[in-house]
Amino acid sequence: MKQNFKVALAQISCHKGDKKANIQKIEDYVERARRQGAELVIFPELSLTGYILRDELYGLAEKIPGQSTIAVEKIARKYGTYIVFGMPELSEKAQATLYNTAVLIGPKGYIGKYRKMYLPTHSVFEEKRYFRQGYQAEAFETELGKLGLIICYDIFFPEVSRLIRLEGAQLIICISASPAVRRTFFETLTVARAIENTSFLAYVNLVGIEDGLQFWGGSRLIGPNGKVIAAAKYDEEDLVIGEINYAEIGPIEAFVPTLRDLRAELFDKLKEKTEKL
């Protein structure tokens, strides 16, 4: 397993509902990122299709693995990279049951997927109308260490990141489609999740305007001490590369030993209080 590698934050805007055009964009960004030495290229939430699709989601969702993941596998093989991107997933066992899913693909092909656990359905968001929630936090063994995936609103719930950290993930990847009015929340929470888990965190947000919503970008790679290693522009497409060195985690973990100090008995209380909220 590599201790040291470069990760690319591919902050793109999407062609609404045009998977072919978006896969082409994924390839363009992967090619550019690879030239700069990146071994992992991360794209935003639902970057295969765009975020606001409403009823069109039913026609766009695919099974995983499926046609689109196969197309992205080809790109990963061609450039020898790991790729994370988001797409609407059609359940293997049903005909109109969808998930908001992050997919991890490696140089040797499909590795795994994570289905968003927390689906925002308030304010401008209507995800529960279309998606079924996932039930499983996911972290995957790779040559680049164990990679944990979360999606956007999941970051407001520290237990999701904590779970994948406890699975052994040293890099938490959060793909996102966050509109501008929520920028300060994410700028705070991304740093918080990195610090409290003493892990690296890569946040990749969408840009562009969909249905009047302006996505703010601001993708960033954060170190286990909360330091921003690389940051993309606000509001515009951008590709930034940051370097991860897992060896940095050890000293921080000793300095802020949140994992050592984790108290299991509190989680029973959390469960009890949450049920009675």
Added chain:
Amino acid sequence: MPNPISNKGRTLKLTQNALDLNWEEVKTKITRFIRDYVEKSKAKGIVLGLSGGVDSSTAAALSAMAIGGNKVLGLMLPERETYSPKDLKHAELVAEKFGIKTEKIDITPALEALEKTIPVFDPEDKLCKGNLKARIRMLYLYYYANKLNLIVCGSSDKSETMIGYFTKWGDVAADISPLMDLYKTQVRKLAEYIGVPDEIVEKPPSPMLWPGQTAEEEIGIKYETLDLILYGLEHFMKTEEIADQLGLQKDLVEKVKRRWQMMEHKRRMPLTTKIQYRTVGFDFRLPFT
């Protein structure tokens, strides 16, 4: 120990500060939105009504900043009853300052011809007649839009939209309404920030549906107060709390609230009744752009 359920000390403070925004950011967001919409719709530019008032001046200025004044056409559409050389001068001032093309068309002949063909036309009913003017202006804007492949940019603000102070299918009719999430007093601040001349920003707003009409007199409250009431309602505040904080009669706040709720019919597609599988306005949900 404080009562955790009590609202005391937990409500928003209704002061002018609550309405303060980062105007540079607002300007950037709106111009980006306009540019993006025009590009995605593959239109050649924008047409809008230019009345000389603060809303249309601001919408015009932002359109020019977004796509270039040479792609923005401002239509000045005066008519005899409300003819105001001062307003026309203001419209020209804005057009000149932001490099917008203009065309002036007197709508009086069209208005009078139309009035003659309406058997129930009542010259004394100034509201119905006024609405006719707003709707005729809409016809001109959409003719230009169709003919020249332009987007109609509306200039409705959030205050008017919330209380329904506009003509249904009239002045509100547009393809995009970039100011619709800004209260009137916020539009004034933005106007000032982007350099709309002071004399336009400061003059009392009027829809100009009949001579001497001013918005604040007709609505019965100054915009400074109305906007704070609406801001409170937007943030789910109770009418008692709003009235208390602003030192107003609760009845007045209730009246504004009722007006806001009753006017939903002016803000949406016409209501239908559900008969089939997916229905326009109910569960036929498609993305816009």
